[in-house]
Amino acid sequence: MKLSVIGTGYLGATHAAAMASLGHEVLGVDVDAAKVAMLQSGTVPFHEPGLPELLADQVASGRLRFTTDAAEAGAHADVHFVCVGTPQRKGEYAADLRYVDAAMAALVPHLRAGSLVVGKSTVPVGTAARLLEQVEAADADLVWNPEFLREGFAVEDTLRPDRIVIGATSERAAKTLLDVYESMVTAGTPVISTDLATAELVKVAANSFLATKISFINAMAEVCEATGADITSLAEAIGHDARIGHRFLRAGLGFGGGCLPKDIRAFMARAGELGVDQALSFLKEVDSINQRRRARTVDLAREMCGGSLAGMRVCVLGAAFKPDSDDIRDSPALDVALSCQQQGAAVRVYDPYAMDNARTSFPTLAYADSAVDAAVDADVVLHLTEWREFAELHPAELSAVVRERRIVDGRNTLDRELWTREGWTHRALGRQSL
Structure with missing residues (x-):
């Protein structure tokens, strides 16, 4: 199939190279001309194990190329993946959606009738519903397909994901995306088909759970320091409970990066906008423990x-x-x-x-x-x-x-x-x- 990937940062570059390795013809699109030139030369502008070799191979094969021209993406592809960042707004908890909105504004005028837009960016629930109208006005479909990449394991997580979540408003849209992921589905990857809002919530809910588990064991570390107990022995003991498990139970300095901190804060901000801020008030303490x-x-x-x-x-x-x-x-x-x-x-x-x-x-x-x-x-x-x-x-x-x-x-x-x-x-x- 012919695909485009809008945004070639960490998520987009990895997704583009992985999709090309599955046999698709992929065009990566970014407004950063220097980044595009680097990727087109087969060079990855950040460190991710396994990605430099994969990207260089796919560029050399001709299945993967890069451009700054959104119009070229519209002419090239039937399926468009939106992979731009959603950082935390300066001075606020809420997510900054300017890059998502800019990507959509650049892409939608060039969409062919019947094409599919796939949102992979992590966005506040309700964003897809807002974008749906402009996509449908172009006689195209929109699905939300959240990413679950772990830095350091991104290639593996893209090619062999532990689940595929598809939020769609039509069977046609869902089927088209399943065609893109056919080899993964055939290999037995579970597929969860749901609505747009639920698909948006899956990513932030998962990250909130992981952040909570990390902060829980770090809260226990505070208690251990006050009592003379040992957190590593405590984590070992409770981790043998199958309901708890050992993963994410290593106490220490806590979490950081471009996902967990800003995602839980954006989730809290969105809950406040929806009038259900009390439902996520515990995330304030999760963040506080981490700090x-x-x-x-x-x-x-x-x-x-x-x-x-x-x-x-x-x-x-x-x-x-x-x-x-x-x-x-x-x-x-x-x-x-x-x-x-x-x-x-x-x-x-x-x-x-x-x-x-x-x-x-x-x-x-x-x-x-x-x-x-x-x-x-x-x-x-x-x-x-x-x-x-x-x-x-x-x-x-x-x-x-x-x-x-x-x-x-x-x-x-x-x-x-x-x-x-x-x-x-x-x-x-x-x-x-x-």
Whole structure:
């Protein structure tokens, strides 16, 4: 089939390459000419394992190309995927829909009769119903097909999703999208067919549940710190309950990135507009717990340095909000780094992939070329992004360069016994020192 993908950021570039790999002819569209040129050359402008090879192969095959011309997309494709971002509005909780509206305004005048527009952007419930009128006026169909990508696993999640959700107002529209995903459906991927509003809610409801589970275990970590209990043992015990499970039960610095924080806030804002804000009032505490973990990490660093970070040298291991990504949006690691700097510390940061993004966005921080370089003369080391490189780092490598052997494990992934044996004072959220 002939497809277009409107918006070639993280979601759009991944979706375009994946659809081309299924045999479709795909045209990616973006207003950013520099990004389009980079993608057309087969280069991915962000870090995502497996995507550079996939995209380069599909561009070379001729099944995937990119343009800045929305009119060309209308002429090329029968199915159009809208994959633009919906960031949080500045100074508000609500989602900023200007990019969705701009994409639709650019695309709709060029739609052929009978074509299909597929919304994949995460939007407040009711957005699709608002857009439906202008799409139908062009004698086209609209469906909402939310994405469930995990950064670091985006290619796998696109090609082998755990479910396909289709919100549609006609059987024709739903069938057309199922034709696009035929190989996935044939492979046994569950399909949930529903209405537009429910499809919009699926993504934000899922993210709200995950955020709640993360904040729950972090709330238990606060209790463990007050009672001398151990959060890792607690999580292990309750995770064996099949109704709970172990996933998302690792206490630590909490969640960040471009999805969970802004999605739960936008969900709260939309609930207020709908007059059901009390139904989601618990998400305010979910957000609050998440922010408190960042502050508590700074507290631990300050406590280890005798009550003040003024004049201290702080090594920060991690800048990306999660491993296998260079995404620094709402990064807990960088939030902690900046807080330490504001309290008078000299902070040096290292991350395997997110250094360029961090330097551009936070130029006041100092940066290093390796974990060892970042730790030179450090009074305390903060482990804030759980990269495998850091988990495999032997304490002796840092012992030779630090001023004091003190580490805060903000992700509860380091071998506490090993670091303690090597003469380090080890602190972690929800755990006592050995």
